[in-house]
Each structure stands twice: as C-alpha cells, then as structure tokens.
Amino acid sequence: MKYEEFTVGQEYHETVRITQEHINAFARISGDQNPLHTDPEFASKSIFGRPIAHGMYGLSLISAALGMRFPGFGTIYMGQEVKFFKPIFIDESVQIKLCVKELQPEKKRLILTTTIIKENGEVAIDGEARVQFNPDLFSFEN
Amino acid sequence: MKYEEFTVGQEYHETVRITQEHINAFARISGDQNPLHTDPEFASKSIFGRPIAHGMYGLSLISAALGMRFPGFGTIYMGQEVKFFKPIFIDESVQIKLCVKELQPEKKRLILTTTIIKENGEVAIDGEARVQFNPDLFSFEN
Numbered sequence: 401m402k403y404e405e406f407t408v409g410q411e412y413h414e415t416v417r418i419t420q421e422h423i424n425a426f427a428r429i430s431g432d433q434n435p436l437h438t439d440p441e442f443a444s445k446s447i448f449g450r451p452i453a454h455g456m457y458g459l460s461l462i463s464a465a466l467g468m469r470f471p472g473f474g475t476i477y478m479g480q481e482v483k484f485f486k487p488i489f490i491d492e493s494v495q496i497k498l499c500v501k502e503l504q505p506e507k508k509r510l511i512l513t514t515t516i517i518k519e520n521g522e523v524a525i526d527g528e529a530r531v532q533f534n535p536d537l538f539s540f541e542n
Numbered sequence: 543m544k545y546e547e548f549t550v551g552q553e554y555h556e557t558v559r560i561t562q563e564h565i566n567a568f569a570r571i572s573g574d575q576n577p578l579h580t581d582p583e584f585a586s587k588s589i590f591g592r593p594i595a596h597g598m599y600g601l602s603l604i605s606a607a608l609g610m611r612f613p614g615f616g617t618i619y620m621g622q623e624v625k626f627f628k629p630i631f632i633d634e635s636v637q638i639k640l641c642v643k644e645l646q647p648e649k650k651r652l653i654l655t656t657t658i659i660k661e662n663g664e665v666a667i668d669g670e671a672r673v674q675f676n677p678d679l680f681s682f683e684n
Binding site: 463 | 567570601607610615
C-alpha cells in the first residue's frame with residue numbers, strides 16, 4: 401500500500417498463537433529468564449497458575465504486524481506507548497488489532513492504536529504506536 | 543532488594559552485545575522478518591549500510607533488565623513509553639541505563655527512565671517504564 405491509501409479508522413486484525421517454544425526462545429535472547437514464563441511447574445504454583453508470555457513478547461508481535469503487514473514494509477518505528485493489563489498464557493490464541501487513529505501526511509506519519517485481545521475477550525495489552533511509512537526509503541534503485 | 547531500599551535517582555547500568563544470531567531468532571519468533579535485520583547483503587544497500595536490530599529487541603533487553611536485575615525478580619511490568627531515535631547495529635555493544643524517576647510507595651510502584659546508548663554515545667532508545675515491585679507476590683509459601 402501507499403501512504404495515501406490509509407484512512408483514519410482503518411483496521412487490521414490477525415490472530416497469533418503463543419507457543420512455549422517461542423517464549424523459551426524469547427527468554428533466551430532477551431535474557432528475561434523468569435521461570436514464570438518458562439517453567440510450567442514453577443508457574444503452576446504462582447498467582448497465574450500457568451506459564452505466561454513476557455509482556456514484551458506481546459508487544460513484539462505488534463511490532464512485527466506494523467513492520468510487515470500494516471502499514472507493512474517501509475515502516476519506521478518511531479515510538480510506542482503501551483499498558484500491560486492482563487497476562488497472556490502459553491497456548492492462547494490472541495487477536496492483534498491495529499487501527500489508524502491519526503494521519504500526519506506532511507511527514508508520512510501514522511498514529512495507530514495497538515491492542516491485543518485475549519481468547520476470553522479481555523484486553524491484554526493496549527497502546528499507541530507512532531510510525532513513519534515510506535516504502536521509497538527502502539527501495540535501493542537510486 | 544526490597545521496595546523500601548530504592549531511592550529516586552538510583553541508577554543501574556549494563557552492557558549488552560547485539561548478535562546476528564539473537565536478531566535472527568527475534569525475527570523468527572516475532573515474525574518481523576524484514577531483511578534489513580537479517581540479510582547483510584540486503585542491508586548493505588539500504589540507508590543504514592548494514593543490518594540493524596529490531597527496535598523492539600532493544601526494548602526487550604530493557605524489559606529483561608527490569609524483570610531480572612533492577613528492580614529484579616518480583617517486578618510486574620505495567621507500562622512503557624518509548625521513542626526510537628537511532629538504529630542499533632549488529633555487533634554493537636550498547637549500554638542499558640535505568641534510573642528511578644519516581645516512587646509510589648502506597649502501591650509499591652516505581653517509574654524508571656529507560657535508555658539505550660550506542661557505542662558512539664548517541665541515544666538509540668529512550669523512554670519510561672512503570673512497574674510494580676513486590677517479590678512477595680512471587681513467593682509461594684502461603
């Protein structure tokens with residue numbers, strides 16, 4: 401898509417399943433090895449009752465959706481505000497919802513609301529991303 | 543540490559080296575497979591000249607430092623504001639800097655500034671985290 405094709409209110413949705421394998425990998429590469437995320441036995445005795453995803457892994461899924469699909473290739477991530485409301489469990493299928501809140505055409509910028517909704521309908525993560533979208537920046541013909 | 547031991551102005555620093563292996567793994571598990579992050583040949587022709595880390599991977603390192611070391615185990619991540627200023631390159635050793643900005647003792651909350659500084663001294667990522675710190679929540683004796 402081109403910048404000019406985006407409109408305020410436009411939405412994007414996708415569903416992602418959270419796997420223990422991805423959470424274990426995230427723990428390893430980020431360094432956040434809290435057993436609440438990676439050890440089912442430990443997590444079963446916690447207030448959560450079972451392993452939960454790192455909040456930042458949820459935000460990483462939002463980041464990937466922005467960069468790869470909506471707006472997509474040509475997105476430069478400028479900033480993010482986020483609140484973590486509810487834990488996301490391993491093996492949950494969550495819905496990522498992006499919505500164009502504001503356009504700033506003079507700088508090819510978009511402000512999008514960024515939300516992750518749990519299987520039970522609760523909002524797990526909510527916030528707002530600021531991006532610049534300019535696929536020409538990434539074309540190397542010049 | 544206990545919540546009562548934290549003071550406004552208190553700082554934490556650590557240095558982390560960004561590796562292509564970690565960035566490739568982050569691309570796989572987040573789904574952000576932009577070749578700017580993972581393909582040196584492609585990235586060499588981009589405006590960046592070489593592969594860059596996902597901004598969200600930088601923020602993941604901040605998240606890990608908060609959860610594991612400062613404040614550490616017992617940290618519940620409530621929210622984050624972040625701005626991405628400069629790209630972080632593969633093989634860069636970046637400094638993560640956390641600083642206690644505000645204490646809200648009635649709810650055992652801390653607001654911390656969260657910064658990543660590049661090898662050349664430039665600020666790559668800057669922002670603010672809101673956390674609750676209560677190691678008792680994670681003790682399962684009761």
